[in-house]
Amino acid sequence: MLELKNVSFQVAEEGTDKEIVRGISLKVPEKKLIVVTGPNGGGKSTLARLIAGIEKPTAGKIFFGGEDITEKSVTERARMGIAYAFQQPVRFKGIRVVDLIRIAAGKKVTAAEACDYLSAVGLCARDYVDREVNASLSGGELKRIEIATVLARKAKLSVFDEPEAGIDLWSFRNLIDVFRNMRETIADSSILVISHQERILNIADEIIVIKDGRVEKQGSREEIYPSLGADSAEAPACDRLLKTMKDGMEDA
Amino acid sequence: MDEIQKRLLMEVADLHEVPEGAYNIRANSQSAGRRSTENIEIISKQDVSGLEIRIRPGTKNESVHIPVVMTESGLKEVVYNDFYIGEGSDVVIIAGCGIDNCGNQDSQHDGIHRFFVGPGAKVRYVEKHYGSGEGKGKRILNPVTEVYMQQDSTMEMEMVQIKGVDDTERTTVAELDTGAKLVVRERLMTHGEQRAISTYDVKLNGKDSSADVVSRSVARDRSFQKFDAKIVGKAPCSGHTECDSIIMDEGRILAVPGLEADHVDASLFHEAAIGKIAGEQLTKLMTLGLTEAEAEEQIINGFLR
């Protein structure tokens, strides 16, 4: 469904060219859940922005449903069926949650339907539909609203950039249910999730590891997942401990 | 009343029919309808053009509509309206002025509104300005609002001018006694060569009085806006002014903060932010399928809501 062929992205910084994405090639087939992982600063978010059309590759081509979309605008790609949940969601003054959901759905959405999207991300709909998507929302609330708007898009390809960051009081199981539900209800749809979370890596059909702007590893979960252990061992021990505790609490 | 006048009434006062409660409709300098109620008396002034509106103490949940519409080119008028709001009452006052000028002469309405708000009274005041018509004549509105608030009274003012007024100089003066509370929400959009100046002078005279003056505005094309908000704290009190603006095209905005604390327990605060629409806001809405122009419209509609 989505194919990147030798995509590079280069910016000029202090007179010198900096290559953030270096000749990445990858495929997202239909009906798959792909997880992109790798160290911070590796170029994962830039890759997502290239797919959504927010950045244009300095070399290479992007295909969607067999069509070359390299020169297509953000709007055109959105209308073709690409949805993107930002790593850092945007705040708006005066635009309400329900307005964003309506825009995302691209049609009239009843209050009840809007509420369903919010409930799916663990927000009590009644408290949120009429809230403004402004600075009064916490980072976690904003992240979940961002996921809800992507749900409302019902897109062929949905890209989530570190969705786990906002799920403080919610749980991974619910997030995973959201993904499962999308795959079941949107025909032939695929999901690309950028994540570091083991539980999300665990449900991947395929894992792509991006490091220094390159694909370091790519393959089925069975192939790649065991080899990720070595990387996570680099993380400070207390981080890992905290994570284990948190995960344990959610299971309880 | 003709169709244009009816349309203007809808724009400035959301009036589709004759309003409930007390009202006075002024069309082309004539009264086009008036009703007083048991608790709200509307009478014409003898010396100058305008009304005296007396609201009995204890009047609850009643409304007064006093819209003005002008459809004749070249009309210039000054109107003095005085509101006496009785102790302990709770009312909504809806004013507003719509000008349709198809001619080549300027049309101008200067409304001078004075509010005498009795002890403990609660007032919600809504004022909308709207202009239309393709003529070369300008549509000019210069409202002056004076508010005198007695002990523990509350006044919420909502002022909206989104479309079609070429030139406006709005002056709002308020004096607050002990425990009185003033809240102002102003929303403004200017286009073309329009000019809008909004000046506030709020005196917090009494202990525990408070004022919160917030303006949200958008300046497009080559229009100009000035927001000049001054709060003087003469007692233990709290005051806040805010100017939050979006500039587009070659629009210009000047925000002038003015805070004067004449008492050690006066707490005054000013915020101003002027800038273009954030690029990431446009991008976000475009990823939801909107074009850039549609995204811009949504952002501005939300901002001025």
Ligand SMILES: Nc1ncnc2c1ncn2[C@@H]1O[C@H](COP(=O)(O)OP(=O)(O)O)[C@@H](O)[C@H]1O
């Ligand atoms: N437009 C840009 N200009 C300059 N540097 C950028 C730009 N976009 C991203 N970067 C840099 O590229 C690197 C990769 O960023 P990013 O894609 O956000 O990584 P990740 O999501 O994997 O953490 C970072 O060092 C980031 O600062």
Ligand SMILES: [Mg+2]
């Ligand atoms: Mg990132």
